[in-house]
Amino acid sequence: MSTDLVSVVPVEGRTRLRRARWYRHPTLVVGLVLLVAIVFMCVAAPLLTSFDPDKQNLEQALSGAGQYGHLLGTDQEGRDTWARLLYGGRIDLRVAFLAVLFPFVLGTILGSLAGYFGSWIDAIILRVIDVVVAFPFFVLVIALVFVLGAGEKSIYIAITAVGWVSYARIIRGEILVAKRQEYVLAAQSGGLSSLRIMGRHLLPNVITQAIVYAMSDIVQNMVAIVTLSYLGLGIQPPTPDWGTMIADGQNFLTTQWQLTTIPGLTVVLTGLALSLVGDGLADLLRPGAS
């Protein structure tokens, strides 16, 4: 917030300690390496393959790995599997990250309001949370996407509508504890507005838990997106996507097993990377962690 003003002053204290220690958490390091590698490959897709992921070539359909220069072979319509894998990752990862951002923001705002003001605001938000929590996550998301119609926009809306409750509950609980701290009383007697106290004083103190949860939430979201696409409710063909690739390859499992297993393994690997980063961050940010 104040970088422009006192930039001459050396950064010191906790920031430096934090920066110096992150690499001592092996889970975080392994997760980050994997994740960075996956993200890099997806972003740099045009450099790693010369094939167009949507270009059909029926003469080369269902070719094996290595044939006609196709690194991982082609699918039933002759599209290069390696290229579809890379370009599909772009979509799946983008949706996974964005689908965490919206519920994170919405849940944080509603959770702060509920925790800070209490009374009827809290009662209403809690009731809504209870209703959403009563349904299993996937059932509700699939039902919502089904009603809204397949596609990327529906995924965002559905996951936001269901996912915000976790963030709201985390933030509400943390604020309930933090608002009884003396620095909040000090801020109140300093004549600061409720909005300012929430935004500038309470949230920076409680947001860590929500960030840690968001990391593991990305994993859940990625699996949700792949699942939806597998069911035909997610990313629509011909746009490449891991879920659709798994579903399409199933028919050829006995002859061209890589069509299904490679995207499946990619999902597992990406999920693992995100989980490791999440666990590592939780270790790093946990108060009192050595």
Add this chain to the structure above:
Amino acid sequence: MSSPAGSGLQLAVSDLRVEIAGNLGVVRAVDGVSLEVAPGEAVGLVGESGSGKSMTLKSILGVLPPEAKVTSGQVVLDGTDLTRLSHSRLNKIRGRRVAMIFQEPMSALNPVMRVGNQIAEGPRVHLGMSRAQSVQRALDLMRRVGIPDPERRFRSFPHEFSGGMRQRVMIAIALSCDPELILCDEPTTALDVTIQDQILRLLAHLCRESGTSLIFVTHDLPVVAQICHQVAVMYAGQIVERGTVAEVFRSPLHPYTLGLLRSAPDVDQPGQSLVPIPGAPPSLIAPPSGCRFHPRCKFAEEDCKVTEPPLRILAAGRATACLHYERCLDEMGAEA
């Protein structure tokens, strides 16, 4: 200093009552407290834990915990009753005209915000300063309260400061908008004695310099003697004695005040044994009848158990709530 034209008073608290709804019943934490502060004056509010002094202070700025409520009384600042102001109008007074300093400087500072920004926040919100102006002001304030190397310390976090330095930061925050009145809630209790002395001197000096009035809540009598002009002694939610510091300390007119003075060591009379006050403070759910101090009072008579003694004004600024205050005089006389 703007002072009310008519009354000549900065702040007048009258007949303030605060009740806390608890599981066992309603606690009358503050029971009819009246308090007056003249411009530039420092008033001490003394009493043991649970006597309602902190509650009195918090109700002035309307920052009572949610279960506590002001049930009657007025808090008049410059002709405005603060208990009736809306939240937004009260926010224009909090921090701007009346500031507060807390007991525990560690927990009263935001742990994840740079101290410089915490000092600069008030001027930006209340005085409409730009970012650069408020930072300049924060640096000036840090210099005024004696924080060395302010440019570097501006970006530090509270946990990088010692207890005394943190309390200096709290004082800088309190002074940041040039308030007319500062409320201090045991600001030196958490500090060791040498630091305590430094902080008190600093606070007294800065208030004298700017003509700021003080209400100083503490259970520490020497602290009151050092910093205050007037003192009010609280017992079980009520003020039992009031007067100038010199008078009250020289000739207390309430057995509770007498007991407090006797139970604290006096540097001028080494070797004198300390006399504790027998018994414990009463329950505020069902306080004793008559004078609330009578079960612990060695002068108590039959009438003390029946009559609830009013705070009687004896001379200008001198008042006691004891029916038999002459006995305190006799006691002090016999001693001398």
